[in-house]
Amino acid sequence: MTAGRTALKSLSTPAFSLERVRADFPILKLEIGGKPLVYFDNAASSQMPQPVIDRLVRYQTTQHANVNRGVHFLSETATAAYEEARGKVQRFINAREDRELVFTSGTTDAINLVTHGYGRKFIGPGDEIILTTLEHHSNIVPWQMLAEDKGAKLRVAPINDAGELLVDEYEKLFNAHTKFVAVTHVSNALGTINPVKRMIAFAHARDVPVLVDGAQAVPHMAVDVQDLDCDFYAFSGHKLCGPTGIGVLYGKAAVLERMAPFKGGGDMILSVTFEKTTYNTIPHKFEAGTPPIAAAIGLGAAVDYILAIGMDAIAAHECDLLEYATAQMNRLSGVRIVGTAAQKAAVLSFMIDGVHPHDVGTLLNQEGIAVRTGHHCAQPVMRHFRVPATSRASFAFYNGMAEVDALIAGIRTVQKVFA
Ligand SMILES: Cc1ncc(COP(=O)(O)O)c(C=O)c1O
Numbered sequence: 001m002t003a004g005r006t007a008l009k010s011l012s013t014p015a016f017s018l019e020r021v022r023a024d025f026p027i028l029k030l031e032i033g034g035k036p037l038v039y040f041d042n043a044a045s046s047q048m049p050q051p052v053i054d055r056l057v058r059y060q061t062t063q064h065a066n067v068n069r070g071v072h073f074l075s076e077t078a079t080a081a082y083e084e085a086r087g088k089v090q091r092f093i094n095a096r097e098d099r100e101l102v103f104t105s106g107t108t109d110a111i112n113l114v115t116h117g118y119g120r121k122f123i124g125p126g127d128e129i130i131l132t133t134l135e136h137h138s139n140i141v142p143w144q145m146l147a148e149d150k151g152a153k154l155r156v157a158p159i160n161d162a163g164e165l166l167v168d169e170y171e172k173l174f175n176a177h178t179k180f181v182a183v184t185h186v187s188n189a190l191g192t193i194n195p196v197k198r199m200i201a202f203a204h205a206r207d208v209p210v211l212v213d214g215a216q217a218v219p220h221m222a223v224d225v226q227d228l229d230c231d232f233y234a235f236s237g238h239k240l241c242g243p244t245g246i247g248v249l250y251g252k253a254a255v256l257e258r259m260a261p262f263k264g265g266g267d268m269i270l271s272v273t274f275e276k277t278t279y280n281t282i283p284h285k286f287e288a289g290t291p292p293i294a295a296a297i298g299l300g301a302a303v304d305y306i307l308a309i310g311m312d313a314i315a316a317h318e319c320d321l322l323e324y325a326t327a328q329m330n331r332l333s334g335v336r337i338v339g340t341a342a343q344k345a346a347v348l349s350f351m352i353d354g355v356h357p358h359d360v361g362t363l364l365n366q367e368g369i370a371v372r373t374g375h376h377c378a379q380p381v382m383r384h385f386r387v388p389a390t391s392r393a394s395f396a397f398y399n400g401m402a403e404v405d406a407l408i409a410g411i412r413t414v415q416k417v418f419a
Contacts (some may be wrong), residue, residue, distance in 0.1 A: 016313040018400050024049040024305075025398055035368030038403045043188050043216060043347055043394030044372050045238045048302075052241060055301035059294050067293055068267055068284075082293050085300030086283075092303045093214075093233060094224040095250050102249040102256070102283040103296050107215040108138040110234035110249035111182070113286060114211055115142040117259035118232075119180070125151035127179040130208075132157040132165055133384055134187040134194065137377040139213045143182055152179070159384060163190040163339035170199060174206055181210040185217035189378035189392070190339025191322075191347030193217075197228050204229065209255065215239055219396065220318055220345040222311040231255050237295060242302035246295035249286070256282040263288040314397040318346040321395045325404045332408065334415060338390050346395035349376075352411060355418045357389040363417060364391075367410040 022028050027047050030037040039047060059081065065074035067082045083098070090098045104110040123129065129143050131154055140154075147154050155178075157170035181203045186193050200210045211232035217223055218235045225233050232255070237246035251259075261268055261279055265288035270278045279285045306314065325348050329335055334353040352360055361373035372392045375382045382388060393407055 016309065016317055016397075018317070018398070021309065021398050022400070024051065026050060026053075028398060032368040032370075033366060035366075036406075038367075038369040038399075038406050040393040040395065040399065040403070040407065041370045041372050042219070042396040042399075043239070043376075043392065045244070046219060046241050046396050047398070048241055048243070048298075049305050051305050052243075052298055052301045056243065056294055056298045059297050064294070066290055078293055081297050081300075082291070085296045088300040088303045089248055092223075092307065093218070093248075093250060094226050096226060097253055099282050100250055100253050100256065102251065102286045103291050104234075104247040104249050104286075105245055105292065106236040106238070106247035107136075107213060107234045108142075108247075110232075110247050111138055111211065111213065112142045113249055113262045114182075114232050114234075114251075115146045116262040117286065118209075118255070119143075119146040120150070121258075121260045123150055123152050123179050126177055127152040128155050128173075128175070128177040129153070130155045130157060130170070130173050130178060130181045130183075130203075132170065132183050132194070133159045133380050134163070134165060134190070134192060135182070135184050135378070135380070136188050136213065136215065137379070138215075139182050139184060139211075140380070143180075153177075156380070157183075159192075159381075161385075162341050163187065163192045163381070163385075164341045164343075165192070165194050167195060167198065171202055174203070174208070178203075178206065178208050181208055182213070183210065184213040184215075185223075186214075186220065186345045186347075187339070187378070187381065188216045188347070188394075189376040189381045189390070190341065190349055191216075191344040191394075192339060192341040193221075193343040193345055195343075196230070200228055200230050216345060216347070219306075221315050225250050237299040237302065240299070240302050241305060242299040243292075243295040245292045246299045248299075251282075253282065256286070259286075261285050261288070265289040267291075309397065317397050318395055321399055321401065321404060322346045322348065324401055325393065325395070325407070328404060328408045329411075332411060332415075335411060338385050338387065348393045348395075349390040350393070350411075351387060351390055352414060352418075355414060357391045359418070360391040360411075360414055363414045364407070364410045367406065367413060369407055369410050371407075 209231040233250040357373035
């Protein structure tokens with residue numbers, strides 16, 4: 001069902017121990033209303049393991065100062081730790097050079113950086129930008145704002161009723177006006193994994209650059225930006241066991257160098273006079289002001305933690321969870337899974353007949369189960385399926401089968417209350 005199935009065969013990390021992994025997450029010991037917490041809202045934000053918390057504490061208690069500006073011990077220490085985090089992220093997604101990694105405040109900020117830094121410079125009246133129905137609002141609205149501003153046009157590749165992108169229709173959207181493609185790697189609402197490598201190759205054959213929104217991909221599968229050959233790749237730290245307030249924009253060095261800065265301020269300059277400013281080299285040209293230093297260092301620690309477990313082991317375990325949960329949910333009458341793509345990451349959106357998703361969420365919360373209900377910032381997806389909202393259980397590697405059983409029991413309770 002996911003990339004994890006094949007990855008299982010090439011498992012080269014030490015055996016995955018759910019018990020050992022769970023022990024690293026203090027928050028998983030919580031009880032909600034007297035019931036053990038079942039945290040299935042990982043697509044919105046994942047939880048933080050103790051080694052990442054410890055790294056943040058060590059930074060704040062022994063290393064903090066502003067970066068880039070000082071010659072004193074703490075400033076040099078903080079700068080080294082901040083740049084070391086950049087290197088960790090570089091290796092995590094296999095970027096060619098560390099200067100191709102820009103720290104942002106999140107995926108949303110990273111995409112806005114591209115619409116401003118690239119879009120405003122290189123997209124003009126009559127140009128077309130291709131998106132897909134599966135996009136999160138973060139990968140729609142910034143492009144819409146750019147298109148309105150520049151007189152450009154959005155074209156949208158449709159999906160089928162399994163929630164899979166119609167790749168042939170995507171390919172038909174290209175014409176002489178096509179100037180950019182922005183596509184999600186994994187749908188946050190449905191879990192669909194898009195065939196981004198094929199989509200990028202098709203776009204590149206027509207000289208069209210591609211941004212991949214990887215917010216929901218990096219927590220679940222190994223990502224290699226050189227192999228994908230994407231021009232941009234964006235993701236958030238807080239969905240990857242890291243802190244909030246930190247994200248990453250990967251961009252090919254040659255593309256980043258051609259771009260205009262997004263935000264102006266300290267650190268993004270080489271020299272300033274009232275007549276003229278010359279900008280810093282990449283990635284600093286895009287990191288105006290004091291960056292989220294602690295959060296970046298925390299993200300570096302999160303990457304270390306995840307790599308120590310192993311992306312293959314994570315993908316394989318989540319694949320088992322998704323297959324089990326899907327089978328269990330399919331056995332329930334009156335429950336419909338929304339999004340049944342052949343290639344899926346660990347997301348299960350569902351509807352219970354006769355019960356509004358918000359009521360589902362409220363009643364599951366009484367059982368200690370955290371799911372997200374709503375449109376998941378993906379209203380075009382909801383519109384495709386003609387629903388205002390779904391309930392969404394999204395899994396992480398620290399979830400277990402017993403928690404899936406609790407969800408299934410919780411759904412039965414909801415059905416009884418509304419019978
Ligand atoms: C696919 C996708 N893109 C973008 C975002 C936005 O991420 P952030 O709010 O961290 O900027 C999300 C968040 O849920 C997402 O799932």
